Amino acid sequence: MPDPMADATPDPIPDDRQLFDYVLRLADNGVVLAQRLGEWVGRGPALEEDIALTNVGLDLLGQGRMWLAYAHEVETRYAPPGRGEDDLAFLRDGGEFLSLLLVEQPNGNYADTMARQFLFDQWHVLLLGALSGSKDERIAAIAAKARKEVRYHVERSADWVVRLGDGTDLSHRRMQDAIDALWMYTGEMFAVDAIERDLGAAGIAADAASLREPWRSSVAAVLAEATLAMPVDGWMQGMNGRGGKQGVHTEHFGHMLAEMQIVARSHPGAQW
Amino acid sequence: MNAVVPQVAGAEAAIWRALGSVVDPEIPSISIVELGIVRSVEAEADGWVVSITPTYSGCPATRVIEADIRSALAEIAPARVRIVTRLAPAWTTDWIAPEARRRLREAGIAPPRYGSTDTAVPVRVLHGAAAGRGPGGGIACPRCGSLRTTLVAQFGSTACKAQYRCADCLEPFDYFKPY
Numbered sequence: 120m121p122d123p124m125a126d127a128t129p130d131p132i133p134d135d136r137q138l139f140d141y142v143l144r145l146a147d148n149g150v151v152l153a154q155r156l157g158e159w160v161g162r163g164p165a166l167e168e169d170i171a172l173t174n175v176g177l178d179l180l181g182q183g184r185m186w187l188a189y190a191h192e193v194e195t196r197y198a199p200p201g202r203g204e205d206d207l208a209f210l211r212d213g214g215e216f217l218s219l220l221l222v223e224q225p226n227g228n229y230a231d232t233m234a235r236q237f238l239f240d241q242w243h244v245l246l247l248g249a250l251s252g253s254k255d256e257r258i259a260a261i262a263a264k265a266r267k268e269v270r271y272h273v274e275r276s277a278d279w280v281v282r283l284g285d286g287t288d289l290s291h292r293r294m295q296d297a298i299d300a301l302w303m304y305t306g307e308m309f310a311v312d313a314i315e316r317d318l319g320a321a322g323i324a325a326d327a328a329s330l331r332e333p334w335r336s337s338v339a340a341v342l343a344e345a346t347l348a349m350p351v352d353g354w355m356q357g358m359n360g361r362g363g364k365q366g367v368h369t370e371h372f373g374h375m376l377a378e379m380q381i382v383a384r385s386h387p388g389a390q391w
Numbered sequence: 392m393n394a395v396v397p398q399v400a401g402a403e404a405a406i407w408r409a410l411g412s413v414v415d416p417e418i419p420s421i422s423i424v425e426l427g428i429v430r431s432v433e434a435e436a437d438g439w440v441v442s443i444t445p446t447y448s449g450c451p452a453t454r455v456i457e458a459d460i461r462s463a464l465a466e467i468a469p470a471r472v473r474i475v476t477r478l479a480p481a482w483t484t485d486w487i488a489p490e491a492r493r494r495l496r497e498a499g500i501a502p503p504r505y506g507s508t509d510t511a512v513p514v515r516v517l518h519g520a521a522a523g524r525g526p527g528g529g530i531a532c533p534r535c536g537s538l539r540t541t542l543v544a545q546f547g548s549t550a551c552k553a554q555y556r557c558a559d560c561l562e563p564f565d566y567f568k569p570y
């Protein structure tokens with residue numbers, strides 16, 4: 120049997136459709152997580168936390184908009200006039216969103232929200248660092264800028280993992296439960312499919328698989344400081360090309376999207 | 392006007408002066424020129440190009456600033472002016488002018504440290520004083536100058552600021568975070 124990994128043919132030149140999908144993945148992670156964080160507005164456990172969650176969400180939404188604006192330009196190249204920022208955010212159905220399964224997970228309690236943030240932030244800062252060197256100048260520029268913001272996100276979410284993990288018996292248990300429950304959604308962050316492989320070969324996409332070890336060591340250090348146990352890798356959701364990055368989402372996604380899109384869909388073309 | 396405005400004459404100088412009158416709506420004590428938002432003013436065939444760069448990605452002030460630039464320029468009515476957004480190199484707080492840092496302090500905001508950050512990867516920045524927080528964190532109180540200050544929250548009234556508290560004068564204050 121031939122080695123399936125052997126390179127028989129040269130890598131194909133990635134086309135704009137692949138680039139569009141890849142940029143949408145970056146955009147949708149920001150838009151979806153910002154929406155989740157926005158659900159906390161007015162309900163934060165303290166005023167400072169309410170403000171901080173909103174500010175992190177605002178950063179992610181701003182980054183999402185920069186990615187969506189680029190996605191629009193890419194789509195315009197092969198399907199003019201392309202869909203604008205608002206159309207992409209508010210008029211796509213669930214199966215067209217390409218965000219990670221991790222970011223759509225419900226807010227739960229504060230430990231759930233901060234664990235989700237922490238696992239994502241640690242990956243996000245590494246991804247943006249890698250993308251800062253992308254051969255696609257626009258991707259490199261947005262990534263370099265976004266990374267400056269995400270450095271603060273990861274500092275804060277890591278602090279919360281430590282604070283709750285190394286806190287009371289109750290907060291420790293809740294944070295451990297949250298990390299354990301979310302762990303099965305972390306594998307997808309490092310799963311490379313055909314789009315990422317082709318764009319990666321062209322120097323455009325980051326090699327997500329190479330982020331896994333640095334991510335694991337950063338996460339392990341924080342969990343150790345938080346007196347939490349690092350979960351053992353088991354079944355991972357969204358692998359083998361059947362995850363959020365390919366538009367296959369968990370049951371939570373549609374409910375979130377309904378709330379996010381209802382105003383735009385109820386009042387088509389409205390300006391605000 | 393101020394040190395960051397290039398020494399130029401004529402229409403270009405008038406444009407810089409007009410831009411120097413536009414302030415950040417969230418930090419009205421300093422202008423967008425002093426903040427480093429205006430990257431260049433250049434002549435083109437039939438007018439001028441003003442290049443600006445956004446600060447925080449999600450900063451709600453960005454659109455207000457752009458509108459304010461348009462109206463400030465409309466007042467001096469130069470030839471056609473095009474405003475373009477430039478993403479790279481990304482804005483950094485190191486571009487904030489020294490004079491503006493003094494005025495930030497007068498407005499009760501501790502100015503950002505220099506050395507914005509691009510190179511180091513402080514993923515999981517250490518806990519406590521080592522990360523520039525807690526007693527001895529090194530952020531001086533803008534009111535009394537004391538170094539006995541404590542971080543209260545990494546995000547303050549806006550995404551660009553953190554909340555601190557001074558242990559000597561007991562006042563809370565904003566710290567403009569390095570970016």
